[in-house]
Amino acid sequence: MARFEMNASEMATMGGEARADVLCDMGLMYATGRGCPVDLVSAHKWLNIAAIKGCDRAAELRADLAATMTKMQLAEALRAAREWMTIH
Numbered sequence: 001m002a003r004f005e006m007n008a009s010e011m012a013t014m015g016g017e018a019r020a021d022v023l024c025d026m027g028l029m030y031a032t033g034r035g036c037p038v039d040l041v042s043a044h045k046w047l048n049i050a051a052i053k054g055c056d057r058a059a060e061l062r063a064d065l066a067a068t069m070t071k072m073q074l075a076e077a078l079r080a081a082r083e084w085m086t087i088h
Contacts, residue, residue, distance in 0.1 A: 027047035031047075041080065044073070044074065
């Protein structure tokens with residue numbers, strides 16, 4: 001799982017329109033537990049980054065997901081997204 005996340009996040013920083021879609025797919029993967037345990041914080045993180053990079057679908061999914069999360073989970077997800085954006 002970590003290998004996919006690392007490779008996908010590296011691909012997403014390369015540029016091009018597809019990068020936001022890759023990040024959105026990663027968010028969906030964590031939200032649904034596809035190939036990994038469900039992790040709402042990671043799901044929100046990747047959907048948030050995808051939305052920032054212009055993926056409208058990710059913005060909608062992020063809003064739906066946020067409605068199911070606690071304030072603590074949201075704060076953790078936002079912090080993780082901010083850290084990732086700072087590095088990349």
